[in-house]
Amino acid sequence: MIVLNCPYCGQDRHEEELTYGGEAEIIRPLEPEEASDELWTEYLYFRTNPKGTHHEQWCCSGGCGQWFKVARDTVSHDILEVVTFDKRLSA
């Protein structure tokens, strides 16, 4: 059971109150029309998949509705760091 302390509402939120949003630092090319097919499909389909620390997005969907970033170990599921969306993860 994933439990995250939401950095916006300060509550411990349980897996069933949360929505997972995949990898955290996805860059949508700023000029889509300029982006090559390769760059665009990279953005659409290719994600990091580390066995270990993963930077990811979660939403406090059952609570305050805010998206934030989490560093989580994909093997132990230990939560290493939680930050608001405007910050970068360091873990």
Place this chain on the structure above:
Amino acid sequence: MMLTAVSPMGIAIGKSAALPAITVVEAQERSDIGAVLIVTTRDGGGFAETLSKALGCTLPLTHGDVLQTVDKRAIWLTPRSWIILCAPDDEADLVAAINKAFPDREANASRFSDALAWLTLDGEAAENLLRQGSFLSFEPLGFPIGHGKRTPLAGIPAIILRESEARWTIGVERSRAQYFCTWLAGLTNSFEAAQ
């Protein structure tokens, strides 16, 4: 012609009425509660002062806080939104006041009285009933009197307010209000049997 209003559980607006199927606590539908949803275009309390002035009540800035005046309660929902509980008849005036204060709609007020159905549960058993449908800690330390929290309850979106040690007011999404009452009634049967 004039259209008449009824509550989600079928009572007249402006009243509260007992829900007899829920037995181990005193349960009432509260159609005397109206609501306005306020959403701002940017984070933080930047608009709080203007909003507060327009509303005539101060807005809380952290989760759990509920600020109360004689006729209103302001509940923090997200860093950019609040629910104001008021008398059903005051809904329109509040919406108008906010939208007047923000002509460019940097903050927006929406009618919200009908989005949620409101119930009050009163009695010692209420805490145990709530614990069956939610992850929140309902001990007085985890959920102080006067606080309000948003969480799924029995699988549906809800706002829970603690009025006193054993009295809770709960707003659940309207289209599933009947289900919620049935769920509570089912639990109370079980609860009695298990004691």
Place this chain on the structure above:
Amino acid sequence: MNYNVFNLLWQGLTGNKGWQQAWRSPEPKPRYDAVIIGGGGHGLATAYYLAREHGMTNIALLEKGWLGGGNTGRNTTNVRSDYMFPESAAIYDLALRLYETLGKDLNYNIMLSQRGWLTLIEDQHQMEGARHKANWLQCNGVDGEIIGAGQVAEMMPGLQMDGRYPVRGAFLQKRGGTIRHDAVAWGYARAADRLGVDIIQNCEVQGFEKSGGRIAAIQTSRGRIETDRVGLAVAGHSGAMAEKAGFRLPVTSHCLQAMVSEPVKPFLDHVVISPGTGVYINQTQKGEMVMGGVLDLYHSYGQRGNFPTIEKVVTSAVEMFPTLSQTRLMRHWAGIVDITPDSSPILGQTPVENMYINCGWGTGGFKAIPPGGYMLAHSIAKETPHELAAPFGLNRFRDNRLVDEGAAAGIAH
């Protein structure tokens, strides 16, 4: 020694002393013509078909742990071929056809039980979808039909017909069913071993030595192995292995859970899935109810389940068969599956010239073991993908030419 009733009797009478090793445990040689990485069903099938179909016998299969220890030994053992896109249908129906004779081919009873796969139909929209599916399958030459609610009730007396998702009928594929999962891995292993393949367990791949865009040698926990060609069949860890080889895959790893109840007397003869609840159930020969649901949604290499999913699956099972309320959940577990953007596999060539891949089967890997191995063996032997694998190349993501069966069906697959 051949597995047959005469040998079984003879061995029984003579103390069972004569049974040979199902497969050897050889020391790795310094060089092989081809090396297959991954000792699950797909890897073992690859080894078998390489040796049998292509005559390559100086080959090794490397397995980090024990044979069949990944998803092969952790799934709910269902097989079916009710896929709609002709590209997918071709593969999954080949799978079923190969499975139908596999026990005899391998001389190993894989206990294929074609007890029928039913997808319940619970509303008008699903009924229309199921009609389309049945028509499409029949166009593809694959069996599948719609049956009415009455027949469903007759086939599964314990099924709740009028629950949260009232049953209006079902899509039935009679050839679908279950297989003893371990037997598939062991049967392939034994047969490949008899053809001369070196199956090397407890051998972890640590890295690749490359020269000129090709793999020259593999560094393993049991030494360095030179090879001309490499086949990759490491579901769950495909991304990590590709990274070691220097390329990226559009694959993420997720946890898929399954669970069994305590054994009860037989009361469910078929495999059944309810789209409304998302849960599938069958009853094993021992009487256990095997249940599975959807993926845990976040990335995971944990191989451990999580309770919210258990609750959902168990609740759904009771919703489908209320009598299971009395039955006890005995064990739940999880595997790691590769998920691709279109939930279809990635097959064939990789950016590394002499490395071929078989991954991304998502939740459907077990049922695709025979053709998965067959096609990877073809890629390795002929150094070009099998024609059935062509639509599933890695390059389809660059073209956006996805093969998303779920999108066509509206459900997970």
Place this chain on the structure above:
Amino acid sequence: MSGYRLKSGGRIDRSKPLNFTFDGRAMQGFAGDTLSSAILANGVGTIGRSFKYHRPRGIYAAGIEDPNAMLEVVDGHGREPGLRAGQVHLVEGLQARSVTGWPSPQFDLVSAATRLMSPFMTAGFYYKTLKWPNWSWYEEAVRKAAGFGAPDGTVDGRQREYRHASCDVLVIGAGPAGLAAVSSLKGSGRDVVLVDHASSAGGALRWEAAQIDGSEGMIWADKVVADCQADGGQVLLNTFVTGAYEGNYFTLIESLVDHRGLKAERIWKLRAREIIMATGAVDRPLVYQNNDRPGTFLSTSVRQFISEYGVAPGKRLAIFTNNDSGYLTALQAAAAGMATPVVIDTRSAPSAAHVEAAREKGIEVFVQSQVADVVGGRGLRAVRVVDQAGKIRTVSCDAIALTGGATPMIHLAAHRGAKPIYDEASASFVCATLPKGWHGAGAATGSRELADVLAQGHAAGQAIVATVNSAPVANVALGMGDVVPMWQAKTGSAKKMFVDLQNDVKASDVQLAAQENYISAEHLKRYSTLGMGTDQGRTSNINGLAIMAAATGREVAKVGTTTFRPPYTATRMGAIAHHRQNDGFAPRRRMPAHSDHASNGAQFEDFGWQRPDWYTKNGSDREAAVGIEMTAVRTGVGVFDASPLGKVEVVGPDARVFINKFYVSNLATLKPGRIRYSVMCHDDGIIFDDGVVACVDDNFFLAGPTSGNAETVGAWFERWRQTEWPDMAVAIAPVTSNWAAIALAGPKARDLLARLSPDFDISGEGFAHMHFREGTIGGVPARAARVSFTGELQYEIAVPARYGQALMQAALSEGADLGAVPVGMEAWLRLRLEKGYLHLGADTNGRTTPLDIGMGGVVMKKAADFIGKRALSLPYNASEGREELVGLKPVDAPIKIGGRILADGYAQIPCPSIGNVTSACDSPLAGNIAMALIEGGSKRMGEKVKIYAEGKITEAEVCSPVFVDPQNERLHA
């Protein structure tokens, strides 16, 4: 065999006799008995037959570790098809039945046959045979043998409870280790939850002759518990911790028992900051010939039967041991007044003190000896003892107690991924490293002496918070001493030595697995079925692993263990399901006017919400009723409940720029009071929603996603705002549930609307097609949109949900003379098909782009980027021959939904196909009509295609999908 009730002793209440039956025989027990102890006290030997060989089996242990005692139980609250007898509290009137053996466990017909078969039924024998002609020939027979009991078709009526909870410290196990930890936490202010599966705290203290802190063990235990409760701690008895999960989350199952039996079960989901794992250990049996006979028990269980329940498992006991605890059993048996037992000790030098104490009581002790075999079939009559020199003596006894050391219960830590390591000292697997926040104590860590156990428990508490409480002191030595492993008796046939009693796995099966190279722990388990029974190998796994180690010349540590999986003990599925059946599984959503629809004869369908599919009219069937509803819309006016339609307010200075990023159409030019229809894509260019957007004012847009996506689209907007465009000044308010909406459609819609007293101009010019108005209707606030899904003059009116019912009633009564009827979903969808309007999810699939539905021109015209735009020019999306949406007219026979369009030149299946019929119906105006997605469809106008559906091939002509009023005259009426 001859278990009997001792004259005195035990923690049962002899003043409260209880009647029960076992296999129909009337028996008596006492309050405080378990079903196991009560059956044993009544002298029952055989309680069932083994799974594979149908060998007779008896009660084997006192708790859930018993692999044999699976019984069907009926108590005053219900029936359970298979329960562990040691877990069942005896109540008056309880009925227990054996679930194995035919016709009865005492007299089993199959066993004779299987005895002959057993040489052939080795590990994995199925894999080697039954392939010809194929497996299905044999399958039914194999299946018939399966299972313990049957669910009987009655829904379990027991009450179910559920709790979410959290605490500072969760102490798992109320034995001496757990209690020592609790006592050290006393006064620390920590919020403690203490859990034990038994009905009273104390663990082994309930039956061991322990003295702690100067008092009897149980007196000490009661005091610790009372102190804990006084401190505000919670003590959960009859409760198993069944699983340990991420975030230190635990699942617990608590049995609530009354005088009629198990009345309720309560599932807990408990989160703890710190965990003390004091889960204890169970005895490990010894493996020798015929070690499965009724009358064979685990040694600790014998002490438990004697001291806790006052039951002697037999008249004379033999104890087979490789450690000191066997002597404790012998001494307790002697003290209880049973015939003087014998001890058979495998060790060459057992502790002198124990041997002396035993001999003082006249107990004969065989050292360096083993059991070679037993005498007796369904009842034990004697054991054959072989000494070091090979000399065999027959010792008469009718029960034998086994201890081969202890198996620590490390399951919960292992659930979390803690690795079991072989510990030489205790000859068992323990977890050297525990998860974060966990502290191990007692036998669960391999401790074998009471003094150590208490010290460890105390230390675990101290690790959480340093207190001044002193450690409890054991006043008598109590323990196992040295465990000298004996994994398999040296004398006897491995073919009769049972390792796993439930699955009939013998030492010879393990050896055969080794011979065939199934040598990893997991292969052994799967090939031989070792440890796969309902007891999950609690008593069998380690012996099997050690025999495998010996057979392959490896150390036990090298073989390792299989993975421990939750739940710790089987949990009733009904308890997990709780109250989440039917509506509880996924609540049905009701529209404000639900009861009116019901009284109007609505046949509801679940479209995410409960919506009328059609309305019965004087017994008419669906087709006829739908036809009537369609005709009403085309000729008079239809009233359709549109309440679930999504309503998302998008407001703020950047609202226009923001919303323009989501829709394919250009919303940059949408004027206040105007509405535009469009579709929305994901960034891969695939359509995921459609609907209309109204511009209320320059800073206020109202999006109307489909009802199925109402919540999703609101969340989708919010996500992009937060994560991609955080600086945009836009606010998103999802208000779907706040509003009820009805649509009035038909040539008389305007007349009807007029009667509902709108306070704004509704004339054709004053309120034209695709316009939006705010005002009042029927005296209440209303939002009105003139849009059309039917091709008719149509208005959608939204009012606050509380007025929804009244609005529906008013529309139908005011419109009665205009021909107003309620219209259901089916008619509504057919009306739009007549106009060729898209039904998202039916006419689109997961590959459909805006280009495929004819919106290429719209895309081309829009200069600004929108989500999904870039993907439309990726090679495949921009390629020729994609499936495109077109209309179809029948040539020879009606078109059926789901029909496949055959590729050109094919007239029979199997063959390639190029598309499918996505919608089809009979239209009162246009006859049989359809829409289809067909490869290259837009270039096929006028072509004939063949359609395969349900066994038939028919022909149809590709045409424009607009079948009714192509000039849109009705729309603009």
